[in-house]
Amino acid sequence: MMIRKGGPADVQAVLGMFDSAVAWLTERGRTGQWGSEPFSTDPARIESVSRQAGEGGMRIAEVGGEPAGCIVVGAAMPYVPSPVEPELYVQSLVIDKRFAGQGVGAALLGWAREEAAGRGVGVLRVDCYAGDDGNLVKYYERMGFSRTLAFKVGEWPGQILEMRISRDAS
Template identity: 70%
Template sequence: MTEVSGLVVRVGGPGDVAAVLAMFDSAVAWLVEQGRPGQWGSLPFTGDPRRTEQVEGWAAGGGMRIAEWGGEPAGCLVVGPPHAYVPAAPEPELYVQVLVIDRRFAGRRVGGALLDWALEEAGRRGVGLLRVDCYAGDDGRLVAYYERWGFTRAEPFSVGEWPGMILERRL
């Protein structure tokens, strides 16, 4: 467990599935309110069997970390192998499969604490590359978010109509 400025980052698991689905629900509702449903659609993740199975897989895979604020789940980050649509890195890496923050905790550096954990974990594993992919459509704010955390654009990609960007950060 890691503590950063009132946040605790801990290992996630099967008991966190409902909380992580609720984080996605919160993020989706906020994105829709902002007129930006392209990232994760406009429907809640809770109740969607495909999304539940996805989160259950992350929870069982060992790479899930939960950031808690005041004992409440505030964010989730999962590390593991790159998604199938992402080209392999030419060197050993740590890959961020997903990062989601419950909007109730916006502005409290939850995402930053989880990304800091990922950087530290890459160092513990002896790898010099941390990569992530994200939605690159609409106004590009998500790509800019990762750039503010020291990531650089590596390669654009598309999954059907969904525009994405692979970003990387060297240790």
């Protein structure tokens, strides 16, 4: 697996990753996280992925030369409380369902942890969907994050999690 910097040329591949995740969730009746419509047909989601691709915090994991997952890091999202100390925030993480179970998410989160340490920040934060069976929150806990604050955006239930970073781990 290789992790490389992402950019505008990756927008279609990342939209495809989201589309595969949405289809997988929809097949299981779990539309609360991202809805049931493909990201690639939603102008607001296309704009969001395009903006993130141009901001410098996007990384793409490739498996066998194919884009398999994407992480975007940067500043905290506007709907969560501001950080109380310097941090790196996982704004987005998505894995193409064709590559599920191959450690793509863990590798991308490992890259983010190393990036935070390299920047000398003490915390890596992420928020995620906390509805349904809570499996997404449990996933982040297995990856070394701890729950900090539950929140809602409208009716969407979210959970903020954080990972303490050793500043000498870089």
